[in-house]
Amino acid sequence: MVARTGLYAVLLANAAVVTYFFAQAGFASNTLIVLGRATGLAGALLMAFQLVLVARLPWLDRRIGMDRLTSWHRWTGFSVLWTLLAHAVFITFGYAEGTGMDPVNQIIDLAETVEGVLRAVVAFCILIVIGVVSARYARRRLAYETWHFIHLYTYVAVVLAFTHQVAAGTTFASSPAATGYWYAVWGVALGSVFVGRLVLPLWRNWRHQLRVSAVVPESDNVVSVYVTGRDLDRLPAQAGQFFLWRFLTKDRWWQANPFSLSAAPDGTQLRLTAKAAGAGSAGLRHIKVGTRVFAEGPYGALTTMHRIRPEALLIAGGVGVTPIRALLEDLHGHAVVIYRVASDRDAVLYDELRDLALAKGAELHLVTGPAVPDKLASGELARLVPDIADRDVFLCGPPPMMNAVLGSLRELNVPKPQIHFERFSLAG
Structure with missing residues (x-):
């Protein structure tokens, strides 16, 4: 909670600084150009924030979790796309209003005559492609390696967008303080990616x-x-x-x-x-x-670090038992383990789980059968674990099962801070 609040606070503080420098630079007489510059600055700040989200910094990941960071990354990405689209539309129509050109010819003219605009157009096209492949329909049909390779072009778009801001950004060059601020923002953002995605993995693998x-x-x-x-x-x-x-x-x-x-x-x-x-x-x-x-x-943040109750409930579905089995080994206090599978033969690592539960004094329930009827509905969970609202709940399994169980936990009034789950999605 502290890490999440701190991240939001940093973003809001930077938004306030950007607004101050924007006002300090003065306003153009054309309202559309003013809106274009404002949305451009907002898009630049969101893009820098996006880099921090995808940097996979250990401090953030352990406290916030890759799931939540990935969710923020997704929504921030689409926000960047729509904000920069608004920037392009406002700027184009704003300048077209003064020159009398149609929007298409105005874009061509800006790209040919204003340094950095062509790079911005290329960056925006790259972001559109990345946005398309990030849509749920497309994402489900792409191999992870393909999706990841396409996403690497985000860094090309970032560099192009930054050079556009340096060359054509009115606010960027409005004062030494504004210029220094934006260099610092991009330095921190790109530095985070460099450390989290390159330096730290290379160091750890060389070391180990x-x-x-x-x-x-x-x-x-x-x-x-x-x-x-x-x-x-x-x-x-x-x-x-x-x-x-x-x-x-x-x-x-x-x-x-x-x-x-x-x-x-x-x-x-x-x-x-x-x-x-x-x-x-x-x-x-x-x-x-x-x-x-x-x-x-x-x-991932599916660890004992976030426990707030002395007793726990661990719910696994299918091969989602792997982190649950590891957690049971690491947990202290009484635990109840529910393992949901279609049939006994699907219960991977069940012998280990049974022996571990016996050694730890934990209760183990193997729940088998087809997906319908729901054997982990709120009534069934309450029967298996009457004190469920007083326990930390750790959950991992196929998405449909996890969504159903999360609904059951809400029905049973399990406090949200006591619910810990991981979908193993990756930000960028």
């Missing part, structure tokens, strides 16, 4: 030298991969978190997939367990022992 130590099939379509390395006791990973894994073979080095830790880190090895849902996860069982691993992370 990760390698595959074992590959263990758990069932026909589920496999566990054990990874060892140097100084793993100094890797800041917690039960419930996930990494973005790359296995450095000739045919897989370019693929990066998010998989949870399926066992609490013990300082000597890491374990991930994945179900074959695509070419990337299906190929895990063929990885050879000794293969070098490049891991980005750890990410």
Whole structure:
């Protein structure tokens, strides 16, 4: 909560500073141009904020969570797109009003005569393409690697937009203070990305030298991969978190997939367990022992760090049991575990979960059967866990199941701060 409030406060404070410099620079006589400049500044500030959201900074991720950061990233991205569209429309029609040109010829004229405008047009076109592929319909039909590769062009758009602001921004050059402020904003934003997305992953992988130590099939379509390395006791990973894994073979080095830790880190090895849902996860069982691993992370806030109650309820669906199993290993206090699967044969890691629950004194409920009727409806949850409103609830599973359970928890009046879940989406 403190991190979220602080992030909002920083954004609002910067919005106030931008407004001050905008007013200090003076207003054009044409209202449309004034609106165009205002929306352009708003778009620039939102774009810088967007970079901080996608930087995957550990401090923010641990306290806010990749899910929430990804949600903010999505909405901020569309806000940037619409704000810059308004900027382009207002500026074009504003100048067209003074020159008598039609809007299309006015854009062409500005691109040809004003330094930086052509770069802004190219940047905006790139952002439109990224916005289209980020729409839910398109996103569901693209492989993660394709989506991620297209998203990398965001950085090209950012650089082009920044150079446009330097060359043509009236407010940017209105005073040394304004110029210094904007350089600082972009410096922090780009620096965050440089550190979080490049320096930190390279440093950690150089330091820990990760390698595959074992590959263990758990069932026909589920496999566990054990990874060892140097100084793993100094890797800041917690039960419930996930990494973005790359296995450095000739045919897989370019693929990066998010998989949870399926066992609490013990300082000597890491374990991930994945179900074959695509070419990337299906190929895990063929990885050879000794293969070098490049891991980005750890990410996610589904950890004990955010507990506020002494007792817990852990709800897993399908292969979503992996972070839940790791969390149970790390939890203190009484816990109830509910594992929802279609049939007994789908209960991945169930033997481990049962033995761990016995050792920890936890209650374990294996709930099987088809999705309908809902066996985790509010009435069923209240029957299995009568004191559910007094527990922290950790949840992970397929999106439809998670959405249904979250609805049930609301019906049971479980306070929102006690509900912890992860969808393993990534910002940028």
